[in-house]
Amino acid sequence: MAGRIRIRAQQKGDVTEVKALMRHPMETGQRKDQAGEPIPAHFIEEVTVTHNDTVVMHGYWGAAVSANPFLGLRFDGGVAGDTVSVAWIDNKGETGNGKTTIR
Amino acid sequence: MKPMMSGLTAMLAATLTMVVGAEQGVFDEYRAMMGDDNPAIFVIDEGEEYWFEPAGPNQVTFEQCDLGLGAGVVEGAYAQLPRYFSDADQVMDLEARLVFCMVELQGRTREQIHAKPYSLRGDLGTEMEALVVWIAEQSSGTAVAPAQDHPKERAMYSLGERLFYYRAGPHDFSCATCHGQADKRIRLQALANLSTHEGAAEAYTTWPAYRNSEGLVRTMGWRMRDCFRQQRLPELIMGSEASVALQMFLAVNAAGADMAVPGLKR
Amino acid sequence: MKHSIHPQGMARRGFLCLGAIIAATAVLPSKLWAAVIRPQTTFSATNLTSTFAELGGMPELHEGIIFSTPNIAENGAVVPVEVEVDTSRLANVEKIYVIVEKNPNPLAAMFTVAPGTKPAVETRVKVAQTGNLYAVVEAQGKHYMAVKETKVTLGGCGG
Amino acid sequence: MLKHLLIAWFLVTPVSGLANSAADSLIDSMTAKNQATMDRLQQDEVQRLCSKSRAEEGGSDALAATREQAMKRIEYPIDGQYLGDWASGAKVASNGRGLQYSDDPEAPNGGNCYACHQLDPREVAFGTLGPSLTGYGARGQSEPVIKYTWVKLWNTHAYNICSHMPRFGAQGILTEQQLKDVMAYLLDPDSPVNQPIDVLNE
Numbered sequence: 001m002a003g004r005i006r007i008r009a010q011q012k013g014d015v016t017e018v019k020a021l022m023r024h025p026m027e028t029g030q031r032k033d034q035a036g037e038p039i040p041a042h043f044i045e046e047v048t049v050t051h052n053d054t055v056v057m058h059g060y061w062g063a064a065v066s067a068n069p070f071l072g073l074r075f076d077g078g079v080a081g082d083t084v085s086v087a088w089i090d091n092k093g094e095t096g097n098g099k100t101t102i103r
Numbered sequence: 104m105k106p107m108m109s110g111l112t113a114m115l116a117a118t119l120t121m122v123v124g125a126e127q128g129v130f131d132e133y134r135a136m137m138g139d140d141n142p143a144i145f146v147i148d149e150g151e152e153y154w155f156e157p158a159g160p161n162q163v164t165f166e167q168c169d170l171g172l173g174a175g176v177v178e179g180a181y182a183q184l185p186r187y188f189s190d191a192d193q194v195m196d197l198e199a200r201l202v203f204c205m206v207e208l209q210g211r212t213r214e215q216i217h218a219k220p221y222s223l224r225g226d227l228g229t230e231m232e233a234l235v236v237w238i239a240e241q242s243s244g245t246a247v248a249p250a251q252d253h254p255k256e257r258a259m260y261s262l263g264e265r266l267f268y269y270r271a272g273p274h275d276f277s278c279a280t281c282h283g284q285a286d287k288r289i290r291l292q293a294l295a296n297l298s299t300h301e302g303a304a305e306a307y308t309t310w311p312a313y314r315n316s317e318g319l320v321r322t323m324g325w326r327m328r329d330c331f332r333q334q335r336l337p338e339l340i341m342g343s344e345a346s347v348a349l350q351m352f353l354a355v356n357a358a359g360a361d362m363a364v365p366g367l368k369r
Numbered sequence: 370m371k372h373s374i375h376p377q378g379m380a381r382r383g384f385l386c387l388g389a390i391i392a393a394t395a396v397l398p399s400k401l402w403a404a405v406i407r408p409q410t411t412f413s414a415t416n417l418t419s420t421f422a423e424l425g426g427m428p429e430l431h432e433g434i435i436f437s438t439p440n441i442a443e444n445g446a447v448v449p450v451e452v453e454v455d456t457s458r459l460a461n462v463e464k465i466y467v468i469v470e471k472n473p474n475p476l477a478a479m480f481t482v483a484p485g486t487k488p489a490v491e492t493r494v495k496v497a498q499t500g501n502l503y504a505v506v507e508a509q510g511k512h513y514m515a516v517k518e519t520k521v522t523l524g525g526c527g528g
Numbered sequence: 529m530l531k532h533l534l535i536a537w538f539l540v541t542p543v544s545g546l547a548n549s550a551a552d553s554l555i556d557s558m559t560a561k562n563q564a565t566m567d568r569l570q571q572d573e574v575q576r577l578c579s580k581s582r583a584e585e586g587g588s589d590a591l592a593a594t595r596e597q598a599m600k601r602i603e604y605p606i607d608g609q610y611l612g613d614w615a616s617g618a619k620v621a622s623n624g625r626g627l628q629y630s631d632d633p634e635a636p637n638g639g640n641c642y643a644c645h646q647l648d649p650r651e652v653a654f655g656t657l658g659p660s661l662t663g664y665g666a667r668g669q670s671e672p673v674i675k676y677t678w679v680k681l682w683n684t685h686a687y688n689i690c691s692h693m694p695r696f697g698a699q700g701i702l703t704e705q706q707l708k709d710v711m712a713y714l715l716d717p718d719s720p721v722n723q724p725i726d727v728l729n730e
Contacts, residue, residue, distance in 0.1 A: 021142055021145075023145040025225075028473075055483055057490070059481070064478070065493070066446060067447075068142030072490065072491030073489065076485045132440060136439055136449035137449050268580035269571075270578055271554070272569075274699070274701065275699070279580055286656075291524060335564060337560045337565065339558055344556055369443050523622070523624075
């Protein structure tokens with residue numbers, strides 16, 4: 001369940017359009033649960049998007065990125081069949097991974 | 104003696120209608136930018152895994168659970184609910200039926216199931232939410248067709264209608280208070296007129312849905328419970344008669360419209 | 370086909386099953402990319418002025434940054450934002466920052482754009498209350514920005 | 529002995545067909561939670577008459593009698609002071625909480641006026657179930673206007689039987705002071721409700 005990433009990578013002309021959706025609560029640490037106890041901060045701190053094996057985009061995130069984060073980007077040089085993968089690490093050291101091929 | 108409607112109030116009423124007209128679709132731009140990337144897909148996949156996962160003292164999956172189209176048949180089942188089930192001699196919605204299978208097939212207790220069916224703040228999702236949204240998604244694109252041939256099914260519709268107009272609680276609210284008129288809204292929240300086919304279709308076909316405000320998938324059963332909470336009434340029991348009756352009222356009003364699950368809501 | 374609940378179990382549908390999911394247990398470096406260090410002080414800044422100070426002062430407004438956010442957000446928890454830089458007007462973009470003025474920590478996210486990647490990004494951020502959002506772009510060592518207001522209203526039935 | 533059993537059986541089976549009455553169904557389908565107790569499911573005279581399928585049946589004389597009774601039972605401020613502080617009134621108008629099982633029973637109840645009405649023209653998030661009240665203060669503060677507005681807030685059914693507006697005074701939702709503050713928010717010329725947009729727009 002945790003750590004899943006849904007990626008869509010589509011070739012449009014000579015540009016590859018990537019849309020990634022990540023499964024993560026992105027808790028800010030400011031919220032309280034039903035019993036009034038604070039919910040500890042738990043958010044993705046770092047994310048990378050890789051084409052075959054070169055990093056095309058890297059992100060550092062704070063807790064203000066929305067829950068179940070969405071990331072959209074475009075890069076040159078991709079070809080149908082290439083691999084696009086996304087990986088993240090959160091403030092607890094947990095990781096998430098996803099991989100797909102360009103269509 | 105109706106108080107004298109001063110010219111001013113008449114003028115104010117006129118400005119309101121102009122304002123409302125302009126405000127329609129106030130969130131269209133927001134929705135367009137959201138696109139169709141709906142995080143409900145994760146919960147849907149989790150629902151599929153729960154369906155095939157042995158659970159309860161009997162360590163049995165849901166593959167023998169009959170949702171109305173035969174044991175284990177999921178595709179199109181949600182669109183034909185609520186319906187009468189002879190093995191339980193009751194009209195059931197999906198949540199009531201899943202509880203039935205959890206108890207009868209898996210050997211779980213009602214207390215365990217009803218202890219925490221829906222996510223609380225800080226949760227990422229529950230088994231019930233995942234199962235319901237996966238099953239409902241298997242009816243996406245299918246026309247809503249609740250059963251109305253059994254007398255108990257018809258009785259459930261008429262009870263649902265009476266509940267829809269039942270005013271109670273400190274604020275005298277009924278469902279109709281907010282959902283009984285066309286083109287109305289609470290703050291900026293558009294309100295579907297659920298007593299009409301168009302309004303009921305717009306609402307009924309888009310639940311279960313992912314709610315941006317909570318980051319959670321919510322079911323129609325939860326939606327009923329949370330509406331009653333805001334009516335200042337006690338807590339609705341999942342899959343209870345009132346829940347089933349109101350959903351039958353909505354489903355019959357919405358009949359013919361295609362399910363479009365998962366929805367994306369505030 | 371039988372299922373296992375293990376996160377790496379094959380999910381039977383949709384895009385997830387297209388690619389094999391890298392086992393999460395594979396040891397990943399605690400840092401994904403050493404090239405850029407996390408600007409922690411910028412992330413910890415608690416108001417717009419100190420956030421901008423971390424970036425070397427108030428960035429210059431620049432027409433080449435196309436920054437779109439909804440005029441009014443249905444819910445502050447999820448506000449879609451799109452940043453795109455017109456490279457004919459502003460070239461060699463290296464970094465893009467998304468900043469939300471009235472959030473407890475204005476800096477929401479930062480992206481490093483590798484050569485060959487379009488200087489454009491889409492994401493969704495939390496906006497605490499109505500106010501200005503900023504897209505700050507770093508190119509050739511200088512910072513430029515675009516500003517857009519997004520209204521966040523007390524939504525739903527207010528209960 | 530058999531006779532008693534038969535009577536008992538007859539009483540138990542819902543005579544009205546295969547399903548419960550609305551009230552019984554809700555009682556079977558709900559559990560009390562925090563301040564939301566089960567007695568809230570019982571209807572009073574106004575609620576019974578105004579639940580649409582019943583109101584259709586309810587004759588006009590029953591409606592008229594209920595309306596007159598509502599008017600007779602209005603409670604007016606003993607000190608004769610009808611306008612409180614409009615700034616506090618603004619808070620009552622925007623607060624959507626109060627009396628829900630998710631609410632703190634110690635906290636003041638809200639009036640949630642913005643849920644259904646437009647008031648301060650600068651506030652974008654207003655509802656449209658009720659008419660706009662923007663510029664309400666232009667009605668002035670004559671005795672009939674004060675009385676009409678107070679009665680409308682206390683128990684709207686005194687004028688408009690089966691209105692959808694809650695009975696803020698009669699049902700004890702708002703305190704007398706809160707009602708006075710809302711009156712001020714509506715009628716005080718300094719209240720933003722009565723300030724056209726261009727005037728205050730810095």
